[in-house]
Amino acid sequence: MKPNSLNTPLVLVNLKCYTESIGNGAHRIARAAREVTDESGVTIGLAPLYPDIHPINHHYDIPVFAQHVDPVEPGAHTGRMPLLAVKSAGAIGSLVNHSEYRLNIADIEKNVTALRDAGMLSCVCSNNIATTAALSALGPDYVAIEPPELIGGKISVSEANPGIITGSVDIVKKINPAVKVLTGAGIHSGKCVKTAIDLGTDGVLLASSVVKAEDPAAVLRDLVSLL
Amino acid sequence: MKPNSLNTPLVLVNLKCYTESIGNGAHRIARAAREVTDESGVTIGLAPLYPDIHPINHHYDIPVFAQHVDPVEPGAHTGRMPLLAVKSAGAIGSLVNHSEYRLNIADIEKNVTALRDAGMLSCVCSNNIATTAALSALGPDYVAIEPPELIGGKISVSEANPGIITGSVDIVKKINPAVKVLTGAGIHSGKCVKTAIDLGTDGVLLASSVVKAEDPAAVLRDLVSLL
Amino acid sequence: MKPNSLNTPLVLVNLKCYTESIGNGAHRIARAAREVTDESGVTIGLAPLYPDIHPINHHYDIPVFAQHVDPVEPGAHTGRMPLLAVKSAGAIGSLVNHSEYRLNIADIEKNVTALRDAGMLSCVCSNNIATTAALSALGPDYVAIEPPELIGGKISVSEANPGIITGSVDIVKKINPAVKVLTGAGIHSGKCVKTAIDLGTDGVLLASSVVKAEDPAAVLRDLVSLL
Amino acid sequence: MKPNSLNTPLVLVNLKCYTESIGNGAHRIARAAREVTDESGVTIGLAPLYPDIHPINHHYDIPVFAQHVDPVEPGAHTGRMPLLAVKSAGAIGSLVNHSEYRLNIADIEKNVTALRDAGMLSCVCSNNIATTAALSALGPDYVAIEPPELIGGKISVSEANPGIITGSVDIVKKINPAVKVLTGAGIHSGKCVKTAIDLGTDGVLLASSVVKAEDPAAVLRDLVSLL
Numbered sequence: 079m080k081p082n083s084l085n086t087p088l089v090l091v092n093l094k095c096y097t098e099s100i101g102n103g104a105h106r107i108a109r110a111a112r113e114v115t116d117e118s119g120v121t122i123g124l125a126p127l128y129p130d131i132h133p134i135n136h137h138y139d140i141p142v143f144a145q146h147v148d149p150v151e152p153g154a155h156t157g158r159m160p161l162l163a164v165k166s167a168g169a170i171g172s173l174v175n176h177s178e179y180r181l182n183i184a185d186i187e188k189n190v191t192a193l194r195d196a197g198m199l200s201c202v203c204s205n206n207i208a209t210t211a212a213l214s215a216l217g218p219d220y221v222a223i224e225p226p227e228l229i230g231g232k233i234s235v236s237e238a239n240p241g242i243i244t245g246s247v248d249i250v251k252k253i254n255p256a257v258k259v260l261t262g263a264g265i266h267s268g269k270c271v272k273t274a275i276d277l278g279t280d281g282v283l284l285a286s287s288v289v290k291a292e293d294p295a296a297v298l299r300d301l302v303s304l305l
Numbered sequence: 306m307k308p309n310s311l312n313t314p315l316v317l318v319n320l321k322c323y324t325e326s327i328g329n330g331a332h333r334i335a336r337a338a339r340e341v342t343d344e345s346g347v348t349i350g351l352a353p354l355y356p357d358i359h360p361i362n363h364h365y366d367i368p369v370f371a372q373h374v375d376p377v378e379p380g381a382h383t384g385r386m387p388l389l390a391v392k393s394a395g396a397i398g399s400l401v402n403h404s405e406y407r408l409n410i411a412d413i414e415k416n417v418t419a420l421r422d423a424g425m426l427s428c429v430c431s432n433n434i435a436t437t438a439a440l441s442a443l444g445p446d447y448v449a450i451e452p453p454e455l456i457g458g459k460i461s462v463s464e465a466n467p468g469i470i471t472g473s474v475d476i477v478k479k480i481n482p483a484v485k486v487l488t489g490a491g492i493h494s495g496k497c498v499k500t501a502i503d504l505g506t507d508g509v510l511l512a513s514s515v516v517k518a519e520d521p522a523a524v525l526r527d528l529v530s531l532l
Numbered sequence: 533m534k535p536n537s538l539n540t541p542l543v544l545v546n547l548k549c550y551t552e553s554i555g556n557g558a559h560r561i562a563r564a565a566r567e568v569t570d571e572s573g574v575t576i577g578l579a580p581l582y583p584d585i586h587p588i589n590h591h592y593d594i595p596v597f598a599q600h601v602d603p604v605e606p607g608a609h610t611g612r613m614p615l616l617a618v619k620s621a622g623a624i625g626s627l628v629n630h631s632e633y634r635l636n637i638a639d640i641e642k643n644v645t646a647l648r649d650a651g652m653l654s655c656v657c658s659n660n661i662a663t664t665a666a667l668s669a670l671g672p673d674y675v676a677i678e679p680p681e682l683i684g685g686k687i688s689v690s691e692a693n694p695g696i697i698t699g700s701v702d703i704v705k706k707i708n709p710a711v712k713v714l715t716g717a718g719i720h721s722g723k724c725v726k727t728a729i730d731l732g733t734d735g736v737l738l739a740s741s742v743v744k745a746e747d748p749a750a751v752l753r754d755l756v757s758l759l
Numbered sequence: 760m761k762p763n764s765l766n767t768p769l770v771l772v773n774l775k776c777y778t779e780s781i782g783n784g785a786h787r788i789a790r791a792a793r794e795v796t797d798e799s800g801v802t803i804g805l806a807p808l809y810p811d812i813h814p815i816n817h818h819y820d821i822p823v824f825a826q827h828v829d830p831v832e833p834g835a836h837t838g839r840m841p842l843l844a845v846k847s848a849g850a851i852g853s854l855v856n857h858s859e860y861r862l863n864i865a866d867i868e869k870n871v872t873a874l875r876d877a878g879m880l881s882c883v884c885s886n887n888i889a890t891t892a893a894l895s896a897l898g899p900d901y902v903a904i905e906p907p908e909l910i911g912g913k914i915s916v917s918e919a920n921p922g923i924i925t926g927s928v929d930i931v932k933k934i935n936p937a938v939k940v941l942t943g944a945g946i947h948s949g950k951c952v953k954t955a956i957d958l959g960t961d962g963v964l965l966a967s968s969v970v971k972a973e974d975p976a977a978v979l980r981d982l983v984s985l986l
Contacts, residue, residue: 095840097833101847128809128840129848146838152778154911154967156859157827159776159809166782167810175410178837182407187435208414208443215438215480230835253442253480286835322613324606328620355582355613356621373611379551381684381740383632384600386549386582393555394583405610457608513608629864636861641889662868665896669934670889707896707934 084141087305088281089271089298090123090201090222090260091288092145092173093130099289104130107288108138110295115140120302125173128159135168143201144172147193149185161192171199174218177226183212190218201260201283210246214254221250222283224262230286234264236273247278268303275305311368314532315508316498316525317350317428317449317487318515319372319400320357326516331357334515335365337522342367347529352400355386362395370428371399374420376412388419398426401445404453410439417445428487428510437473441481448477449510451489457513461491463500474505495530502532538595541759542735543725543752544577544655544676544714545742546599546627547584553743558584561742562592564749569594574756579627582613589622597655598626601647603639615646625653628672631680637666644672655714655737664700668708675704676737678716684740688718690727701732722757729759765822768986769962770952770979771804771882771903771941772969773826773854774811780970785811788969789819791976796821801983802962806854809840816849824882825853828874830866842873852880855899858907864893871899882941882964891927895935902931903964905943911967915945917954928959949984956986 093099093107104126111122123141126134135142144164152160164172174189175181181189186202193200194217201220204210213221223246228235236243243261250257258281261274266287274282282301291297320326320334331353338349350368353361362369371391379387391399401416402408408416413429420427421444428447431437440448450473455462463470470488477484485508488501493514501509509528518524547553547561558580565576577595580588589596598618606614618626628643629635635643640656647654654672658664659680667675677700682689690697697715704711712735715728720741728736736755745751774780774788785807792803804822807815816823825845833841845853855870856862862870867883874881875898882901885891894902904927909916917924924942931938939962942955947968955963963982972978 092837095831095833095836095844097843100833100841100844127844129813129844132810144838150776152776152781154859155776156773156806156854156857157825158860160781162778163776163781163808163810173837176837177411178835179839180409180411183402183410183413183436183439184404184407184432186410187433187439191435205411206414208418209410211442212410212414212439215442215476216435249442319610322604322606322609322617324616327606327614327617354617356586356617359583371611377549379549379554381632382549383546383579383627383630384598385633387554389551390549390554390581390583400610403610405608406612631865634863634865637856637864637867637890637893638858638861638886640864641887641893645889659865660868662872662897663864666864666868666893669892669896669930703896 084123084199085121086258086280087275088121088123088260089301090125090143090281090283092176092283092285093124093126093289094145094285095127096289100127101130104134105137107294108134108140110298111140112138113295114298114302117299118302118305120305122298128164128167131164131167131169142169143199144169145176146179147172147174147189149181149188161196165196165198169198171201171219174200174202176203177205177224186213187216190216203262204246207242207245207249211249211253214250214257217254218257220258220260220280221246222260222262224283228263231264232266234266234270236261236270236277238264240273240277243274243277243279268300271301272304311350311426312348313485313507314502315348315350315487316528317352317370317508317510319403319510319512320351320353320516321372321512322354323516327354328357331361332364334521335361335367337525338367339365340522341525341529344526345529345532347532349525355391355394358391358394358396369396370426371396372403373406374399374401374416376408376415388423392423392425396425398428398446401427401429403430404432404451413440414443417443430489431473434469434472434476438476438480441477441484444481445484447485447487447507448473449487449489451510455490458491459493461493461497463488463497463504465491467500467504470501470504470506495527498528499531538577538653539575540712540734541729542575542577542714543755544579544597544735544737546630546737546739547578547580547743548599548739549581550743554581555584558588559591561748562588562594564752565594566592567749568752568756571753572756574759576752582618582621585618585621585623596623597653598623599630600633601626601628601643603635603642615650619650619652623652625655625673628654628656630657631659631678640667641670644670657716658700661696661699661703665703665707668704668711671708672711674712674714674734675700676714676716678737682717685718686720688720688724690715690724690731692718694727694731697728697731697733722754725755726758765804765880766802767939767961768956769802769804769941770982771806771824771962771964773857773964773966774805774807774970775826775966776808777970781808782811785815786818788975789815789821791979792821793819794976795979795983798980799983799986801986803979809845809848812845812848812850823850824880825850826857827860828853828855828870830862830869842877846877846879850879852882852900855881855883857884858886858905867894868897871897884943885927888923888926888930892930892934895931895938898935899938901939901941901961902927903941903943905964909944912945913947915947915951917942917951917958919945921954921958924955924958924960949981952982953985
């Protein structure tokens with residue numbers, strides 16, 4: 079499978095930096111993702127911390143995204159992760175401009191272009207309809223719309239504010255119909271995922287409901303149950 | 306004159322923080338701008354340092370932009386300039402995302418929206434065609450296209466890379482035709498300005514060629530000479 | 533009076549960016565500060581927004597600090613305030629590294645040195661005893677110790693945590709006894725100020741209790757009442 | 760060996776993000792470091808990119824430092840590396856405040872304290888004598904003095920400016936004698952290392968001369984040859 083043709087719908091899990099997602103925790107979630115992918119046929123991608131990109135890709139054969147990539151060329155930078163480093167570790171793509179790691183517009187464009195040139199996938203995060211419009215103009219593979227006030231909560235954006243999703247889908251169709259849209263923020267059940275798809279998006283971006291679950295496989299199984 | 310209807314073409318001079326543009330220097334340039342505006346009828350706006358916004362607006366009746374506005378509400382912030390502060394000082398608009406003060410996309414959108422809601426003008430700076438496209442989707446009053454490598458130089462963007470200007474004009478027309486486009490970077494003569502207009506833009510954004518001139522009025526007179 | 537010899541104790545009011553401190557609001561507070569200085573003989577300094585530095589210094593003859601200064605030389609910077617600009621506007625000193633505008637250590641050192649070289653006063657903000665120790669090693673005129681969790685609150689640091697004040701005074705005496713110490717965070721009454729002085733500090737840094745007061749002169753009068 | 764008792768002198772190699780230090784490149788350098796450590800008995804530590812911390816520690820039994828650690832608790836952060844993540848990957852310490860990744864003073868203090876509490880080593884980078892003084896007051900294990908203008912060059916700080924080294928050693932002795940000092944910037948030969956030790960420091964921090972070498976073992980062998 080070419081990186082740039084992940085099947086739709088996509089369930090993309092951002093592992094963030096929770097105690098539950100560091101090191102062994104990442105393996106636990108990857109094992110669950112592998113299992114539910116095999117059962118359901120739904121594509122489940124993971125965005126682990128940098129040290130876990132290689133082992134997760136290597137052991138579980140799961141599409142792995144970086145959580146961030148620094149918009150710099152390889153060179154004299156300390157503590158940074160240039161694209162070459164995340165690619166070399168085995169990532170097939172990267173989140174860009176997550177609301178917890180916002181970038182300026184020049185750097186977002188640089189990352190989207192560099193990922194495209196490297197044959198990798200870009201998933202750029204937006205926070206409302208206007209920024210979704212702006213970011214879709216850059217031609218990323220995915221725009222994930224995540225209203226910051228709903229991130230980490232128990233109310234999914236598809237329940238709380240379906241208008242922001244349909245508005246995003248409409249504006250992306252108008253500006254750059256090749257861009258896929260993911261629904262993010264508060265996604266925690268099969269019903270949320272189904273609504274996200276029904277509203278016209280191509281999948282979901284989520285984090286805490288899987289990462290902090292006692293049984294991540296059970297949560298993932300529920301998430302894909304109505305697809 | 307309503308702020309949101311500055312005449313086209315617009316010559317907008319960013320005073321930056323040069324020794325020549327601080328305090329009395331700002332007055333020297335404002336006097337020149339007033340004089341050349343009166344002679345030529347061309348609208349010349351200035352973007353001085355914060356302390357000079359009020360005196361320049363007050364004494365010379367020139368359209369004054371802030372160089373930046375912090376995307377925060379008034380409150381417990383130290384060393385910041387919320388929109389209310391630049392408006393209260395007399396600015397009718399603000400530069401946003403200059404390449405020397407880049408903002409993340411959520412903050413750019415916040416500033417553009419807040420300026421619009423306050424009846425003020427936004428001039429958002431972009432660095433290439435892709436970011437021009439993205440930024441025009443936010444609906445600012447102006448997008449100023451300034452390839453960073455040409456800023457402060459003696460070669461204007463209209464000579465060095467006319468394709469970036471026509472490409473920007475074309476993409477803005479497609480995405481949001483209400484947005485005006487300014488040509489920036491390296492503008493230093495009447496010929497540069499004329500080319501910028503001929504390529505379809507609505508004016509120019511420039512800095513050093515006026516600020517560091519021995520005779521700013523002479524330079525401004527030359528800049529508007531072919532309009 | 534030489535800037536570098538402000539009388540002790542010092543009451544330094546950071547106007548921040550409150551609605552109540554922008555433009556006319558700054559004048560209202562400056563008038564009160566002038567009045568209470570004249571009555572009491574206590575030195576009251578103000579740190580207003582950039583546009584208000586000049587008018588407040590000019591009209592009220594009060595020691596004016598900038599809230600921040602950008603660690604850059606004059607030049608091609610947009611939206612920044614180099615030292616020359618705050619000095620030219622009339623500031624005799626600047627806050628540095630307020631918890632609402634933290635700087636890296638190299639830039640703090642640059643600012644402290646540049647202010648000293650310009651004959652201006654530096655007031656560097658720290659957040660605990662360890663950072664007070666570190667910052668005093670740079671030789672600023674003042675270190676203001678402000679535990680962030682108490683800023684803007686109704687409990688002064690001198691009540692909530694006198695140990696942090698005495699610990700700061702002790703460590704500064706050991707590392708650099710020429711540095712004066714200010715007590716910050718939550719200061720709101722004459723009793724707070726008296727305690728701050730009794731604990732061995734040279735004055736107070738405060739904000740909201742004066743800025744948001746209906747009658748700033750009454751609050752200032754109370755603040756200096758036990759000195 | 761307890762992490763907090765690395766033998767002196769220490770040769771610490773910051774791998775940065777060079778093409779030559781990513782992935783397989785890191786293994787090449789680690790192999791060389793292992794070899795030269797075994798031959799010479801000198802402690803050689805490496806600070807690789809995040810994905811290489813685990814494999815290098817695991818395969819070569821070399822003291823591994825992170826290049827940076829984000830001053831956040833584990834939780835809802837995207838693209839960050841909290842201390843738990845670098846520790847879990849196998850790092851025994853971390854660089855802090857490298858001139859290519861500067862931190863504010865509150866965050867430096869937070870990192871130094873958190874590393875100490877976790878039984879890990881902190882190596883804080885300074886850029887001149889004044890910042891060395893300030894940073895030593897925080898009680899890190901090491902302060903590495905690296906004048907930014909010499910980083911990556913062919914002239915070592917010990918040749919170009921021995922006064923900055925001896926000045927740093929003296930001030931650290933005065934403020935916090937438990938802190939070890941490393942000489943950084945431009946170190947490229949056994950003679951540089953010997954001078955660094957002769958000037959009173961406890962080792963060196965270096966990068967490009969090893970990372971970009973055709974034969975890293977030969978360079979490392981030369982570096983330790985006069986110890």
